[in-house]
Amino acid sequence: MKENDVLILAVESSCDETAAAVVKNGLDVLSNIVASQIDLHRKYGGVVPEIASRKHLELINPVIEEALQTARVTYDQIDGVAATYGPGLVGGLLVGLSAAKALAYVLHKPFIGVNHIAGHIYANFISNPQIEPPVVCLTISGGHTDLLYFKELGDYQILGRSRDDAAGEAFDKIARVLEIGYPGGPAVEKISKEGDPVAVDFPRPFINEDNYDFSFSGLKTAVINYIHNQKQKGKKLHIPDIAASFQQAVIDVLLNKVMKAVQEREVKSVILSGGVAANKTLRQQLSMALAEKDLPLYTPLLKLCTDNAAMIGAAAYYQYQKGDFAPFSLGAAANLSLK
Known part of the structure; x- marks a missing residue:
């Protein structure tokens, strides 16, 4: 790692994927762990919010640990902690938000709240860094x-x-x-x-x-x-x-x-x-x-089209560069839209 590298630990739990990733400088995905609940919800023909929330609670800590281990970084090396705060299912959002806030607080690192839709957009720049406006x-x-x-x-x-x-x-x-x-x-x-x-x-x-x-x-x-x-x-x-x-x-x-x-x-x-x-x-x-x-x-790569935490880490990097940090009072916004 270079001295000026920025490492973001990102969490995504807006629907039925429990995900965590470590992203370096907004483009380099060091890890991107996704625990899918598709098989769990398939028999219902759609996502059942209460079931999704309970599964997020079960998976969030192991997924974060796996993301760090796969990236071969420690908590001390993380520069910021990010999480999706909307839009999505409130129960799921709260699990990811709570985990990310707790880590940011304990590590004395900035907390970054990311709009899920913005995450999807910035997944493009991971796959295609040559994009120019x-x-x-x-x-x-x-x-x-x-x-x-x-x-x-x-x-x-x-x-x-x-x-x-x-x-x-x-x-x-x-x-x-x-x-x-x-x-x-x-x-x-x-x-x-x-x-x-x-x-x-x-x-x-x-x-x-x-x-x-x-x-x-x-x-x-x-x-x-x-x-x-x-x-x-x-x-x-x-x-x-x-x-x-x-x-x-x-x-x-x-x-x-x-x-x-x-x-x-x-x-x-x-x-x-x-x-x-x-x-x-x-x-x-x-x-x-x-x-x-x-x-x-x-x-984006097909694996970055669906919900994942790497895209949240990419969007969070640009917010980190602007000093766009969120207070620990930030709540889940189920109907959040781009502004």
Whole structure:
């Protein structure tokens, strides 16, 4: 380690992943430990908050210890302790926050509260340190769909966001209705490979509106109504076609808004972030559209698209550099959004 290196111990527990990481200088991931609860919640078709909280309590200390051991650093070498404080499930957030605050207090180190969505964004810079602003960033997850413009790193403007359901939330709901498995995003993408994306003409909400906002509630309802109507008529459902047509409707809207921003702003590249950024069909179609404008698309490594603590450590590093520390009174903010 060099004398001016900054080591951040980061904790993430906003949903059903108990994670801890040690990140050096915002880009070098020395460890990234994730204990997933997917198998625990799969039989319920979604995350059960109380079960998730109890599992976080069981796993948080061992995961932090493993992160330090894997990174081969001691507590004394840590320069700051970070944790997600929102958005997410309150019970889970409180477990991670409490653990991180306790460590920061005992170690006499700064405590850094990180917005989970910002973490997803900064996962891009771990995977692609060559990114230069200005950039357009599409953040898509189970709880958020945001289109951002970065004139400078750390200085962003929100261009648009979903007015109701997030894209990831719609994927989860449709997967449950189609009974194709959990998590919804990967399940829809997998079965869509066997379907025709133009088999069913689902609506594309807001696609022609002169703004950057999104709306997926109406699309979700349209898909559910289609399924019910087909069943009432006694027709057999071709689930791959329904899934593929739904997925393409979502992608069409996302691409439309991104390309609108690219045309109207000075942009050097586009970046994707959030769990839905792992969708390969979205990546391929957006990459092709941007290639026509001679613009690159940057995406995080797949393992950094889903919830993890390395992304929290990366975001925390930039806050550390600014002296943006949080008081120990910082509470969990379940509905936190980017400002």
